[in-house]
Amino acid sequence: MLRILYGLIVLLGTVFGVAVAFQVPKDVLDDIPGFAGYSQPQLLLAILLGGLGYLVTATLSWELERWFEKQLPRLRMKDIVWGSVGLVCGVTVAALALVPLYLFASANPIRQALEVSSLYQTASVLLPPFLMIFFGYLGMVLFLKKQPDASDLFSGGQWLGEGSRPKVLDTSVILDGRILDLLKSGIVEGPLVVPQFVLGEMQYISDAQDQHKRQRGRRGFEILEGLKALKGIAVSFAPDTCPQLPEVDAKLLHVTREMKAVLFTNDMNLHKLARLQELPCVNLHEVSNALRPVILPGEELEIQIVKKGKEARQGVGYLNDGTMIVVENGASYLGSSQRVAVTSVLQTSAGRMIFARVDSVRPSVMVDHPVPGSQPRE
Secondary structure, three states: OHHHHHHHHHHHHHHHHHHHHHHOOHHHHHOOOOOOOOOOHHHHHHHHHHHHHHHHHHHHHHHHHHHHHHHHHHOOHHHHHHHHHHHHHHHHHHHHHHHHHHHHHHOHHHHHHHHHOOOHHHHHHHHHHHHHHHHHHHHHHHHHHOHHHHHHHHHOOOOOOHHHOOEEEOHHHHHHOHHHHHHHHOOOOOOEEOOHHHHHHHHHHHOOOOHHHHHHHHHHHHHHHHHHHOOOOOEEOOOOOOOOOOOHHHHHHHHHHHHOOEEEEOOHHHHHHHHHOOOOEEEHHHHHHHHOOOOOOOOEEEEEEEEEOOOOOOEEEEOOOOOEEEEEOOHHHOOEEEEEEEEEEEEEOOEEEEEEEEOOOOOOEEOOOOOOOOOOOO
């Protein structure tokens, strides 16, 4: 389809050059060196201008194709919609502006005066497409720049709003895998963008010598397949538009800025860097911590003490969400299920740690299979 469009553009450029050539009077060409002596100087000019029109439109079409293929993955649907609306409005304004001009030029005194000039017919051919191109471009730019205000006019800023912003995924989020569960739950909406350099980084991890890294890399590709299989979620693989940037983090920030997207990452340093540059960024570790239930000092929990702590007589257990609980004097209850009272909660950037002590009122419940290496209570 695009090839047909580009062919039509080249054809129109060639025909336009030929049409302009035949609008130039023969007596004018006879006075120009190089055209004098030819019986059909307009034909020679038509060949020259037609060839020039072909070369110009062919070059522009080729550049337009390259630009379109480069920009398409980064275009949001609302940009396409509002750009098209602006283009149509601009062309309509140009057409309406031409009506009074034609009516004015059609009046007998004005028409007779204009027909004396040899440039009248040329201007009548060049002016309409020039005005349509100018006003069409102006309308498209204005609607793209002012699309938030235009959206407010129709639906209070809710139509095609922030929920439709692209989400750029980095390597850490894909390897983590929780993004797939978030998308399944409906909390996060697409479209999703995975840059090509992220795929290259995942391929490098998949080909690593370390078996653990290879497994993580292959799991990342399985996560991508799962994302593509989700209904209603568009996953695109954007080309590397910034090869001059050596660092992957710099590339991710560049892509996020250019696409006006939201960056999803598990990298704390990248998250801080994005916030410093005022780029929207989501850290899945922070999301996970925010979704964990709130536990306050004084609450009682039922946990199984599975190992000894770093300090003497400390025991360690875990909640279902993976939160570690350090139990004071819990080493003697290793392998048993205990009711503990929370004494304090420590929140860090890496997660949450809970400190507790054994509730001595309630007797312990031993598990059927004690943890190997555990010591019986004295």
